[in-house]
Amino acid sequence: MSNNKIKGRSEHWFGATGMYPQGHLNDDDEGELRLGIGQSEGKVIINFGKSITWIAFDADQAIEIAGTILVEARKIKGELSHMKEQT
Numbered sequence: 001m002s003n004n005k006i007k008g009r010s011e012h013w014f015g016a017t018g019m020y021p022q023g024h025l026n027d028d029d030e031g032e033l034r035l036g037i038g039q040s041e042g043k044v045i046i047n048f049g050k051s052i053t054w055i056a057f058d059a060d061q062a063i064e065i066a067g068t069i070l071v072e073a074r075k076i077k078g079e080l081s082h083m084k085e086q087t
Contacts, residue, residue, distance in 0.1 A: 015049025025056055037065065039072040 017032040033055060036047040046069075048055070057065060 013049065014047045022058070028053070029056075037068045037072060039076050042076055044069055044072045044076065 014034050014036050016030060017034055019032045020029070021032055030052075033048060033050075033052065035049065036045075038045055038047075
């Protein structure tokens with residue numbers, strides 16, 4: 001996830017979309033940001049697609065992101081446990 005896209009069935013781009021689907025939060029709001037959450041080499045990775053200073057989520061978005069981070073972390077713990085058993 002080092003670049004701004006993941007190729008699979010379709011291409012998913014990370015970063016700014018140029019849209020404000022929930023309006024402007026404040027003068028510093030740069031609009032909607034498409035992000036990706038995954039894991040690599042035993043680390044959970046969040047790819048924002050660009051440098052960011054801050055990010056805001058509504059409650060539903062925060063719950064979804066937290067759940068996705070937990071899923072990826074649990075995948076890593078399972079993989080690491082499996083790897084330790086083989087050594």
